[in-house]
Amino acid sequence: MTVKVKADPESRLSGSETLIHALKQEKVDVVFGYPGGAVLPIYDALYQNPIKHVLARHEQGAIHAAEGYARVSGKPGVVIATSGPGATNLITGITDAMMDSLPLVIFTGQVASGVIGTDAFQEADVIGITMPITKHNYQVRKLQDLPRIVKEAFHIATTGRPGPVLVDIPKDVAASIAQVNFNDSIHLPGFQPTTNPNVLQIKKLNEAIESAKKPVILAGAGVLHAKASEQLLAVAVKKKIPVVHTLLGLGGFPADHPLFLGMGGMHGCYAANMSLYECDLLINVGARFDDRLTGNLSTFAPHAKVAHIDIDPAEIGKNVKTHIPIVGDANEALNKLLQEKGSSSMCEEWLDHIQQYKQKYPYWHNEVKEVISPQGLMEMIHTMTEGDSIITTDVGQHQMWAAQYYTFKEPHKWVTSGGLGTMGFGFPASIGAQLARPDKRVISLVGDGGFQMTSQELILLKELNLPIKVVIVNNGSLGMVRQWQETFYEKRYSQSILSVQPDFVKLAESYGIRGYKVSTSEEARTVLSDVLQDDEPALIDCRVSPTENVYPMVAPGTGLHEMIGVKP
Amino acid sequence: MKKRIVTATVFNHSGVLNRVTGLFTKRQFNIESITVGHTETEGISKMTFVVSVEDDRQIEQLTKQLNKQIDVLKVSDITDQAIVARELALIKVLSNGQTRAEISGIVEPFRATIIDVSRDSVTVQVTGDTEKVEAMIDLLKPYGIKELTRTGLTAFTRGSQKSVTDLKQYTLLK
Ligand SMILES: Cc1ncc(C[n+]2csc(CCOP(=O)(O)OP(=O)(O)O)c2C)c(N)n1
Ligand SMILES: [Mg+2]
Numbered sequence: 001m002t003v004k005v006k007a008d009p010e011s012r013l014s015g016s017e018t019l020i021h022a023l024k025q026e027k028v029d030v031v032f033g034y035p036g037g038a039v040l041p042i043y044d045a046l047y048q049n050p051i052k053h054v055l056a057r058h059e060q061g062a063i064h065a066a067e068g069y070a071r072v073s074g075k076p077g078v079v080i081a082t083s084g085p086g087a088t089n090l091i092t093g094i095t096d097a098m099m100d101s102l103p104l105v106i107f108t109g110q111v112a113s114g115v116i117g118t119d120a121f122q123e124a125d126v127i128g129i130t131m132p133i134t135k136h137n138y139q140v141r142k143l144q145d146l147p148r149i150v151k152e153a154f155h156i157a158t159t160g161r162p163g164p165v166l167v168d169i170p171k172d173v174a175a176s177i178a179q180v181n182f183n184d185s186i187h188l189p190g191f192q193p194t195t196n197p198n199v200l201q202i203k204k205l206n207e208a209i210e211s212a213k214k215p216v217i218l219a220g221a222g223v224l225h226a227k228a229s230e231q232l233l234a235v236a237v238k239k240k241i242p243v244v245h246t247l248l249g250l251g252g253f254p255a256d257h258p259l260f261l262g263m264g265g266m267h268g269c270y271a272a273n274m275s276l277y278e279c280d281l282l283i284n285v286g287a288r289f290d291d292r293l294t295g296n297l298s299t300f301a302p303h304a305k306v307a308h309i310d311i312d313p314a315e316i317g318k319n320v321k322t323h324i325p326i327v328g329d330a331n332e333a334l335n336k337l338l339q340e341k342g343s344s345s346m347c348e349e350w351l352d353h354i355q356q357y358k359q360k361y362p363y364w365h366n367e368v369k370e371v372i373s374p375q376g377l378m379e380m381i382h383t384m385t386e387g388d389s390i391i392t393t394d395v396g397q398h399q400m401w402a403a404q405y406y407t408f409k410e411p412h413k414w415v416t417s418g419g420l421g422t423m424g425f426g427f428p429a430s431i432g433a434q435l436a437r438p439d440k441r442v443i444s445l446v447g448d449g450g451f452q453m454t455s456q457e458l459i460l461l462k463e464l465n466l467p468i469k470v471v472i473v474n475n476g477s478l479g480m481v482r483q484w485q486e487t488f489y490e491k492r493y494s495q496s497i498l499s500v501q502p503d504f505v506k507l508a509e510s511y512g513i514r515g516y517k518v519s520t521s522e523e524a525r526t527v528l529s530d531v532l533q534d535d536e537p538a539l540i541d542c543r544v545s546p547t548e549n550v551y552p553m554v555a556p557g558t559g560l561h562e563m564i565g566v567k568p
Numbered sequence: 569m570k571k572r573i574v575t576a577t578v579f580n581h582s583g584v585l586n587r588v589t590g591l592f593t594k595r596q597f598n599i600e601s602i603t604v605g606h607t608e609t610e611g612i613s614k615m616t617f618v619v620s621v622e623d624d625r626q627i628e629q630l631t632k633q634l635n636k637q638i639d640v641l642k643v644s645d646i647t648d649q650a651i652v653a654r655e656l657a658l659i660k661v662l663s664n665g666q667t668r669a670e671i672s673g674i675v676e677p678f679r680a681t682i683i684d685v686s687r688d689s690v691t692v693q694v695t696g697d698t699e700k701v702e703a704m705i706d707l708l709k710p711y712g713i714k715e716l717t718r719t720g721l722t723a724f725t726r727g728s729q730k731s732v733t734d735l736k737q738y739t740l741l742k
Binding site for chain 1: 578579582583586587590591594625628629632633635636637638639640641
């Protein structure tokens with residue numbers, strides 16, 4: 001049974017049917033959502049006219065899954081939730097997507113127009129609440145506006161710097177019937193992002209490169225959004241400039257390339273941070289100089305001329321004084337730079353110098369026989385999957401170890417929550433990632449703490465038969481908190497030790513998926529190599545050393561050149 | 569802290585004032601005053617902000633962040649341009665039969681007007697740049713100000729950027 005949803009102007013459609021049709025026009029192939037009173041009309045239309053719908057078990061799970069989908073596919077993640085509590089359950093995910101520039105289009109139900117503002121049942125001022133955490137939001141006042149609003153929402157979410165856009169649909173608008181026109185075009189004179197960079201600025205950058213003695217590229221997630229990995233590699237090689245990645249940029253540059261210095265920032269590697277400190281030309285491509293990356297700003301890149309390529313002009317000069325601002329798409333900017341005539345930078349000495357740092361001071365850790373070291377676990381998984389899996393992580397120590405040790409050759413395989421640092425993100429994000437790339441192995445690396453924030457989504461692995469391998473890096477604590485308490489609060493472990501825990505194996509089994517517990521490297525190796533052979537979901541509770549800390553580290557308030565815990 | 573005058577042309581979609589003031593709160597910009605009103609084009613409003621900022625970087629951030637708002641069409645920091653800037657104040661001053669004429673005398677050179685008279689007060693309406701409005705208030709203070717309300721500054725750039733006759737450049741900054 002299908003409802004007529006032809007795009008002919010004569011057709012009279014309900015608001016919900018209009019929405020479904022508009023989503024199809026946007027080529028939406030999956031939506032993540034959860035029903036409720038105010039979206040009953042929308043779910044009724046979905047019933048009649050299906051688009052693949054993933055029923056998360058909590059709206060937060062739905063939106064993190066949509067984020068994982070967006071991160072891996074580059075397409076917008078679509079979410080539906082009901083009014084009031086359904087919408088407020090999305091807040092963390094919306095904020096996360098805003099901070100990490102992920103394209104999402106979120107549809108929330110709203111109480112009927114006539115009672116908006118009366119504290120009606122399940123009413124929340126979602127427009128007001130989400131104003132500061134969305135790129136834009138809309139409340140649909142009349143059905144005739146809906147097709148245009150949907151078009152604009154997708155356009156805004158995916159154009160320029162990506163981000164979340166929310167569309168609030170009162171129940172009566174969804175239920176009303178009218179003649180709708182799908183041909184209305186978008187009208188956004190206030191939204192004209194500059195993608196084409198200024199040639200003069202590119203020339204300036206080119207000249208700066210030629211005269212630089214110690215150049216370095218800092219590449220962020222903007223490179224991934226702009227699908228500019230190839231250009232980045234070409235520029236780095238042509239101009240002989242080493243590359244540092246931000247946490248979110250990982251995968252944009254092949255980790256096994258000699259010019260790659262690793263991740264910069266708080267738990268980045270020594271070579272990367274020292275290159276940022278010592279450089280005389282810093283070329284930021286699509287990164288936003290987050291404080292976790294820069295460390296103390298007053299000693300950040302103190303000798304450098306700074307060039308910054310960013311699609312969002314507001315990021316340029318926000319935190320770091322910039323000498324060569326380049327507003328535009330990273331892809332176009334790097335392409336233009338490649339077209340400029342000119343030699344590579346003359347900096348063999350610098351490259352040698354930085355290489356020495358790289359060789360002498362890599363990430364390091366101790367291996368103890370009896371227990372699994374978390375870093376060793378990451379290396380093991382990296383080896384077993386040949387660095388070719390999609391990795392999603394939660395937030396905490398395990399996230400940093402994954403970033404340090406699971407290195408990528410290709411982009412769009414690294415899914416992590418950076419700007420907001422959202423615990424509970426990693427596991428549901430893996431569901432969206434797997435749906436985006438059914439052909440790829442997806443591994444979700446989560447902490448024992450954060451996993452418990454969204455573990456209800458385990459049921460989706462069963463329901464959708466997703467072959468995701470969930471690896472709990474179980475250190476019996478909120479490890480990152482514990483580490484800070486150990487280092488900066490004289491070992492006063494206030495509320496960070498998880499001495500009582502669920503039986504994660506039984507938890508998995510209760511959701512109908514296989515669960516394993518491993519306590520030694522040998523066991524880990526056996527179980528992992530086993531489950532990586534098959535296409536069934538599995539959960540592995542890895543008991544790792546409970547006292548291990550993430551190093552090296554830029555302690556709060558200090559500069560990138562003052563790392564502690566560097567390999568002796 | 570420096571004062572800057574920023575204007576924004578916006579769609580007057582519902583909530584647009586909210587978006588703008590919310591942004592100021594989120595980014596910790598200090599607003600001294602905001603005025604909003606319709607423009608010559610239907611559906612388009614103009615906002616004038618007087619903001620105090622610490623440095624150039626902050627005012628640059630402010631204009632850039634405003635520009636990112638989808639409903640904002642154009643943002644200009646017009647502080648350093650030749651502009652006309654005006655605000656209006658209503659000042660209710662205590663007065664009796666004796667002082668009424670005196671107040672009248674003070675008001676006149678300001679080209680302000682008395683728009684309401686009661687047994688024990690008069691209401692003065694003054695229009696002008698901020699300095700002028702403040703001077704007026706200062707002069708009336710000794711009589712006892714019962715009530716005061718100000719619109720905040722509204723402004724735009726002059727028709728010609730070369731200033732004509734005596735029209736001095738606006739001096740809010742100096
Ligand atoms: C929703 C949320 N609450 C609190 C925090 C603060 N926080 C950051 S890391 C961390 C510990 C995470 O513990 P776990 O998930 O076990 O990971 P581990 O650090 O042990 O690897 C906490 C509580 C956060 N990032 N997100
Ligand atoms: Mg833990």
